Amino acid sequence: MRKVLKSVSFFIFLCLTASLFLIGPALAGGEFKLEDMSDMSDFDPNNFQNPTGDTFKIGVLQIFSGPGAGNGELFWITTCWVAHDINKRGGIMIDGKKKLIEVIKGDTMGKPATTKKAAEKLVLEDKVDVLWGTSGSHLALVIQGVADRYKKIFHQSLSMSDSLMDEKNFNKYTFQTMWSTNQVGETTAYFYSQRKKEKKFYIICQDYLFGHSLAESFKKGLTKYYPEAEVVGEDYHPLFAKDFAPYLTKAKASGAEVIFTGDWLPDGGNLVKQARQLGVNVPFANIFIDEPNALSAIGPEGTKGLVNLNQYMGDANNEKGMAFGNKWKELWETKWEAPYNTLLYKWPGGTIGYAVETTYWMLDVFNRAGSSDPEKVIKVWEGDVYKGIGGNRLEMRACDHVVIRDTYATEYVYPNPWFTELSSGTEVFTIPAEKSMPVDGARCK
Amino acid sequence: MSPVTAMYVAQAIHGLTYGMLLFLVASGLTLIFGMMGILNLAHASFFMLSAYFCYQVVAWTDSFWIALILAPIGTGLVGIIVERFLLRKVQKLGLGHIGDLLLTLGIALVISEAVKTIWGTESHQVLIPPSLQGLVTVAGLEYPIYRLFIIGLSLVILGALAFILFKTRLGMIIRAAVSDRDMVSALGINMPRVFMFVFGVGTLMAGVAGVAAAPMLTVFPGLADQIGLDAFVVVVVGGFGSLLGAVVVSLFLGELNSFGIQFIPRLAPVLVFLFMALVLSFKPMGFFGERDE
Amino acid sequence: MSTSILETKDLFYDYSGLQVLTGVNLQVEKGERHAIIGPNGAGKTTLFNVITGLYAPCRGKVIFKGQNVSGFKPHKLSRLGMGRSFQITSTFHNLTAFENIRMGVLSRMGIRFNMFQRVDKLKDVTRETDVVLRRINLHRESAVPANALSYGKHRALEVSLAMSTNPDLVMLDEPTAGMSRDETHSAVDLIRRLTEGKTMVIVEHDMDVVFSLADRITVLHHGKVLAVGAPNEIKNMQEVKDAYLGHGGV
DSSP states (O other): OHHHHHHHHHHHHHHHHHHHHHHHHHHHEEEOOGGGSOOOTTOOGGGOOOOOSSOEEEEEEEOOSSTTHHHHHHHHHHHHHHHHHHHHTTOEEETTEEEOEEEEEEEOTTOHHHHHHHHHHHHHTSOOSEEEEOSSHHHHHHHHHHHHHHTOEEEEOSOOOGGGGSTTTOOTTEEEOSOOHHHHHHHHHHHHHHHOSOOEEEEEEESSHHHHHHHHHHHHHHHHHOTTOEEEEEEEEOTTOSOOHHHHHHHHHTTOSEEEEOOOTTHHHHHHHHHHHTTOOOOEEESSTTOHHHHHHHHHHHHTTOEEEESSOOOTTOHHHHHHHHHHHHHHHHTOOTTTTSGGGTSOOHHHHHHHHHHHHHHHHHHHHTSOOHHHHHHHHTTOEEEOTTSOEEEEOTTTOBEEEOEEEEEEESSOSSOSSSOEEEEEEEEOGGGSOOOOOGGGO | OOHHHHHHHHHHHHHHHHHHHHHHHHHHHHHHHHHHOOOOTTHHHHHHHHHHHHHHHHHHHOOHHHHHHHHHHHHHHHHHHHIIIIIHHHHHTTOTHHHHHHHHHHHHHHHHHHHHHHHOSSOBOOOOOGGGOSEEEETTEEEEHHHHHHHHHHHHHHHHHHHHHHHBHHHHHHHHHHHOHHHHHHTTOOHHHHHHHHHHHHHHHHHHHHHHHTTTSOBOTTTHHHHHHHHHHHHHHHOTTOHHHHHHHHHHHHHHHHHHHHHOTTTHHHHHHHHHHHHHHHOTTOTTOOOOO | OTTEEEEEEEEEEEETTEEEEEEEEEEEETTOEEEEEOSTTSSHHHHHHHHTTSSOOSEEEEEETTEEOTTOOHHHHHHHTEEEOOSSOOSOTTSBHHHHHHHHHHHHTTOOSOTTSBGGGOHHHHHHHHHHHHHTTOGGGTTSBGGGSOHHHHHHHHHHHHHTTOOSEEEEESTTTTOOHHHHHHHHHHHHHHTTTSEEEEEOSOHHHHHHHOSEEEEEETTEEEEEEOHHHHHHOHHHIIIIIHHHTO
């Protein structure tokens, strides 16, 4: 009898061990699988239906009013897309039961004080399970403070400053899936060092902390990967500048072969537009001048030769990515109405792509943690590896919670398969993750 | 022309372009202040409103030229309505400058919310009309036709304004009213009507600038911010109510901007304010200040 | 009744609770030079401003040429024939002497409606302006901006601006304030010359000016009319002396 019991328990032990080995990989990391995605044909971004009852709540912190409200609009569709999909799949497993995803807006109005208020309201009144956002490192920092104080997970998906996760600002509740300025600098420098076509660079950035630190990262990257290159001039202009002509005239006279700019819109678009109007045809290496509506105003000729660097990029040669992109585009063509029917929303490339992708990742992490208890989520997300929309690898560095991933560069050409109104990238150059690393925070040494 | 000379000449023309645009905005602001004693905080909002009108008219008619005529007129009409039905009523309450400031600030906010409600918060694009696209080459220097067009347009308006102010009876009245509007009405002139006219013309000129700027910039809700600030500097430095001051200082600021960026880029964004502080510490009434109240 | 050009009936005005005019009854006869005097704070300037339409009366009436004009705007009163000057020098100091006078000449000639007409092309206006400048001895300074004129000439310009609409009644608010003795002297001469045969109301501090110019005087005290009479009568009235002249030592 004893023997029988012994052998049964040994057998059970064996089974358990085997199953651990079998399930192990699934526990260790997730993956976005297109075949699991719901039929999204009933998804209407203008009319997203939040589920009721006991839900899992995402608090989206963005500018939902004022001049920057277009931002809120953009990240509303990306978050709701993921929520709609997951809800049709039955939700995620939290505390032993499936919960549907609810999306709640928090209007930052682009100001620190309102950001703090909005984040606190989401935590205290709406009782969200996770905070999501936001554009502007100074605002992200405010939310990090709130996350730390109330012990809420903050998925920092949109701000790029290197300092957000440094020794001073790091807190264990915040996870940054946005690439950082150092990654941008290395990406750009590495791309040009491989291409070896241009050697003279001119920097035009916005005159505030972000613009300056991006320029520094780029110069650092050049020293590291492309020491033969030369920075022939640099200028910093005020935000929402009205006339770029003086900068452009200087840049042209400097003999620069490429102008590197970190400008976001509308400045970035105005910069390129005025350059073309002035007959300055130097290409721009940029990270934010990929917004199709702004580019279409400059036209196919003017947008030729732009080099866009991004952490997510539509690539016609990537089957998985294209399959997802085509589904999105079909709905754009047939279903969506204003404001979601403009060129901006045609393809889920760039910003839309990484916002969607990292939101899938975030929900997958919660699902695997099986809980919204931050301690459990932290345990799962730290060091987690996730396969993104195009099969690309996303890794959450455990020591300082920043993302490590391949990045991309592309040169705009016309014609291209994406748009008839503007130039766009067809050939995508991948910069391997080890060549575009975030700064090694003190915590990682 | 050597490339270096070409660069300096181009910078000078850039300065002229922006200076003229600034003049169109600042001249209305200074006239309205000089005559009516009203610091119109909504002035730059009319500039932005006109850019939106331009965008809309182009969307309907596909013609920049029609927009160039209709948008400023529409803006001027809005200005007249504001003066006639709001400003005049508030002035009657006798709250002094506080009343005007609050009202015009309120109008600025209403315009900014209205454009967001009507046209959304995204950026809109206006294209340069085909006939003004491209570059011309003068003495080896390539320069965009559209920017030259802006300079020409502004010169025409400056000329028309100077003619009205210095040659016509209305101009006499406006200039006289800058120094003493009570005495002008004691001479039998219906000042409220003149005020309405001046307010309308001032907003109309801001409107012309708005249309002219639209194809160079994007039409978005923050469009008015920077030019509005610069226009206030022009009015303060040039002297409240002085048209000559507005012309001179606008052009000077345009050049200061261009050559500041050329030679001392790190300081360029604050040069305007340094200049203002410098002038005001020596001439508190501005260069051509005429009002002595 | 029929000879008075300007009348106020039981005029009240208060300044946010402070009663400034408490029932003023004033009568100005056609063709006379009428002075309003009174100690500081008697309400002279307020009365002046209510009559000229700058303030609307709280109660009572202003009757001008037989018409109730209470609350009429200044430009309307001007068109009805009431000219005025201000206590603060009220020329257009950024315009030249010539342009100043031309403003008045233009409004007298009634070219009100064609606002876009070129003024420098109006020959008769230019001619008339020159005549006025010569009359007030300013023809040599016609191209000088008003604020560059000497104080006396500046005031002369001002009075003549007030007269330039050829009004039936001209209201002058302390026309000699701040002038030297000599300047006052010539200003009084000028005013007398310019207002020959006109009706004039003057608010004045300087008793020499009042007694040399006025045909009749109204004394205001505490917002009411204390006395009315010829200069000689006023000089000798005991209550006027008590209220005002007593301390002044005239």
